[in-house]
Amino acid sequence: MTNAAAGTGRPLATGRRGAGGYGPMLGVLVLLAGWELAGQLLTEAFVLAAPSEVALYLVRDWQLMSRALGVTLGNAAAGFVIGNVAAVALAGVALLWPRSERVITGLALLVFCLPLVATGPILRVFFGPGPGPQIALAALAVYYTTLIPLLVGLRAAPDSWFDLVRSYGRGPMSALVHVRAMAALPYLFTGLQIAAPAAFLGAMVGEFTGAERGMGVLTVRAIRALDVEMTWGLATVATAVAILAYVGIGALARRVLLEAPPVILAAPAVATGRRLGGWIDTGLVILLALGGWAGAIWAFGLNPFFAKGPGDVLDALVFAPDAAATRATIGAALAESAVYLIPGYIAGLLAGAALAILLILVPAVASTAMPLAIALRSVPIVTTAPLIVLLLGRGAVGTIFLVAVMVFFPSFVACLQGLRQAPGQVMAVFDSYAAGPLARLVRVRIPAMLPAFFAAARMAVPASVLALTVAEWLATGSGIGSLMALSASLSDYDMLWSSVVLVSALSALGYVLVGAVERRVLAIYAPEQLA
């Protein structure tokens, strides 16, 4: 779920050569030089390894690293395939039976909002030893980021194309083959491009939960041993894999597609004009989620000591003698997390928008900054979280910064593309009045950017929760992420499952609330997206 801001972006925006073609290289060089300098200056602090030290480490331990990388890549690839096949199948069901779409996306959102920190240990108990949790988490990390753009893409054709098919007496199947499938391809690629690094992240989190081999295992080992070179070496390899996957799928898309898709603004699934229908669907989603949860425990005959059903969680939170204490513990942990989450989330969004606006006003910087931003949005949070906390400390600054970073890149990329999507004809009108860049920015570009900004804000809600819980789990030792990790290791499954339910529900609620604001914005600035 790395930067699941999904929804943004041309998959093809990297690697353009030409007049500004050396911008990306310059950006990478500047980054490396800054990193090297900082690494050399902070040698005594044991928080940062310079690129030269990382390179030496990787050369020295390449066998260990390549073995681990092979294992994680295998798990990530299996999860990537399973998750994407599931996404395509779910999109197919939603297409064939439109009534089911909101229920499907609602359930998918709930599963997407499950905190990996907690689902990892639960899946480990469920699957036992072996690659099960790694593959399952990789699959869970990708299906949503593919499903949402794909659903948008399958509907991204004008009505007149379907009229054409119908005018020759052909039905939905011909429309699917000749129109929808092709129209959805750019969107599918956008989803896959975000999914590839996310699968790698999912596999690594799965490996944290007691796997024997893999990058995740090495990461835990490096953090515990405070091995700075190894930690930075792993982060570098993981980042390189994520960027290569992103760029590789982008290159494939360039070969297959005619042009990049527009910014994908999957209008929020919940709350449409049919208010009653919306409530019924929401109720159905909750019922199906609870039924599926209880049904899975029953069907797999899971041990009740570890597998807690909806009734158990209700009991733990409401009826049990220690329910008040459980609620107080979780409430305190959530409050502790919220203190970091909300400022980090808002700061990340605003910083992303601000930088995008700056780049529009000073376009020369864009050719350097844009490829870097696209690359960095692919960096697996699992490896960067401990490093950022290591650098900035366990206090508020480090955690807020981490959440902000997670939100910043998707917001930045979405806003930059939104700003660039200002309608050419309207800009021409402003040109004809010799309007300055500021007037054009305020009156045309920023309004044109708002839909992209809110799409990024919505998708960033679960992503920011993921960033926070991972940071709390691996580094800060406070908040709900730490509570879940602690509960898992102490086998306090009532506490663990209750925390999972509350975090998922709050995360989904946040997503829906931002979606409600987004719908109001779209109604004014992009009404066609709500049609």
Next chain:
Amino acid sequence: MAHDVTPPPEVVCTSLAKTFAGGTEAVRPIDLTFAAGRTTALVGPSGCGKSTLLRMVAGLENPSAGRIEIGGAPPRATLRRAGLSVAFQDPSLLPWRSVRGNIELALTLARRKAGASEIDQLIDLVGLDGFAETRPAELSGGMRQRAAIARALATRPGLLLLDEPFGAVDELTRRQLAQDLPRIWEARGTTTILVTHSVSEAVLLSDRVIVLSPRPAEIVADIPVDLPRPRPEDAARTEAAGALIDRVFAELSKGMAASNPPLAAQ
């Protein structure tokens, strides 16, 4: 020729009406017969319901009342036999297919075959020679519309529905197409229904002009066009054509005045 022309059907609309879900009445009950193998033009002010009428005939819009029979069968049966083609106001070309690819798609959808040379002839006919392998994004608006006309003709339909097909075409090409297209549909004996804003185009291309009132559409006048065929480029300047054009204008104006009385009269 690689395949036969579908026999031209007669199109009969009986008490045909359309009111949209929101309550907007687009077409008042209309009784109208489009003769087999003839060209009928529908003219009327913008938004009067011409296109809605055409879409109902095409089976793309369900009537609220009344019925349509194409060759004695409902529109959907004609669609299934692929005996009908529509050239839409929006060219609706698939962007990932070339001009030729878009034409071939129509043949695939209609389950018909045509040789490469026949497709080339159609591409030449609409003035797109040299652009067969070009994708729509690289064509001008007028060129896209011409490609859409070629696509509509490719399946050799018995019934050809043209919804303002020359809207974005430049004047010179428009004149050329006005010469070439009637020759094709006359040779094939196609039943053609043409929706247009242009009164002179309606008179020059058709055998009959139906004038519709502002929305909701009602038939204001049914004017036969008895100009001899073929009609040369300067036919519009003849006295007979001029009189017909004046008459259509007059009927249009009457229709407009009836639904929008001048401000002074209100």
